[in-house]
Amino acid sequence: MAVKVCITGAAGQIAYSLIPSVAKGEVFGAKQPVIMTLLDIPPMMKVLEGVKMEMVDLALPLLQEVIVTDDPLVAFDNVDAAFLVGAMPRKEGMERKDLLAANVKIFQAQGDALEKKAKKDVKVLVVGNPANTNAAICSKNAKSISPANFSCLTRLDQNRAQAQIAEKLKVPVPTVKNVIIWGNHSSTQFPDSRFAIVEKGAEKVPITTVNKDPAFAEYLKTDFIKSVQQRGASVIKARGLSSAMSAANASVDHMRDWWQGTKDRWVSMGVFSNGEYGIPAGLMYSFPVTVANKKVTIVEGLDINDFAREKMDLTAKELKDEKAMADSALEQKK
Template sequence: NFTAMTRLDHNRGLLQLAHCINAHHEGLDIHPTHIDNFVIWGNHSPNMYPDVNHATVRGRKIKDLLPHPDWITNEFMTRVQQRGKEIIEAAGKSSAPSAAMSCVDQMRDWALGSDNKWVSMAVIGKNKESYGIDSYGVDTDLCFSFPVITDGESWTKVGGLEMTEFGYSMLQRNVQELKAERDMVRNLMGCEVNFGESWVPRYGWLWRHYGGASLQLEREEGEGRYCVAELGISVVAGAALGRVVGVVHGNRKTSEAALEVLKVFRPQVVYLEADATSFRLTAE
């Protein structure tokens, strides 16, 4: 599987909520880990949507403990959305330790499980565990931050949540932003590739992306298909962007087939070195 990190934003939101509750309710002594069901939706950008509508602390609704309903939109959301910029302006550098800690948090939960606790992860719309779960109007080929639960092997989106009209508008704002970012780099790819679950013929090949970090390439001959290569997305993306890319493992036939496919992305892709089991590529 493939995920991107919005855990830093998630952790910042939890900390802001805990600070606010403790400032207005003496003796509660709330720690960020006491807060459940808080979510970061969308892109890792100032348009992200920190959502407290489902959040609870020790069984109580967070919204019942906040000083005023307007605090969420007037202070909390802006603080979480702009926190990175605020730190850079104040300290003259990014908050690398916080980002590193958030990375550890995300990988720990992904590898060991979140103990049925919601965490925020940017994931590609669907994986096999999330079939039939509402995507909340988000295109399933976008990498978008959702509430997920992890079990130590995979992630599953939390489905069936009620969205306010404002919340839905925030999700759609993020969808449009991510689509715009995707469209900005399409010309770098040399061709369009469908990162969905459908088969798409490209120059006699069939491409299939399973929602994880691999792209399977199949050749159609007569009435049958056979797999000729399975590449890491980093290899494909590196070739598309004209950078040196890594080693692809397989037999010589697989290597030659994969090279032909990568030339669809970037005609300048050439061999640097090859042997019976692997080959290394670069783009001139």
């Protein structure tokens, strides 16, 4: 039986990189057929028809059907998984509260449509920024779908952090594991390298054992954190456009691990807090997690020192403020 998958903002750059990976079997399995629904706003329907033509021209054996629509009720009908990529981008001079108000409208409508049409065990990944708060809004409007079935993308930040450590240590990127992203997908996030390891065969070596130079330890507490926090802005400055290719790749990583499991690896996902590590319950917050049988479990029992506590609380405060602004916008819409 085919897995039915929806991608929103499907005429955009992230989706253009994401769609082939999903259609080729890189997310749901190398033998798993897929039906894909592509959702965007009415002015983008001509572009989406062109995207559909290209998908057909890929001649992929797993892609059974492509549905193009501007109606969320059609897009989310009976879907097993959804990548919510489309969101209102922040424009020059736009205050954060205005950005949140614009996205409340989008994600409230999509939450309503998921509530009415999607399977109750649908897995919903929010990519569009501000991703944490957009995911919370969407979940709030899909009351019969478990909050555990909503998450937001911080895997991009994890991939950035992992790659920068690997480059510094001159080791292959896949050998670096257990780098953590705490909190918001924003410049307040806390990229935490304290538990990171390098796998050397069967041996798991802490990164500060691989490189014992005090300058490396200092880098991990200073420039490394700033570099990961500001990487998106750096890409925009260099490229003139946002991180589309790497965001699509991270979305593939996130949903693949959610669907197929993480085994012994920790990955970073934005999920609803239940009070773990002193983070207020109900916040969509990035934690280290493992996944088995599509169930996400937060890694618990990690030592939180004063340095980490300060940074984790700072990003939690930003999320609380965002949530308050979003809730206010929701109330005004009633």
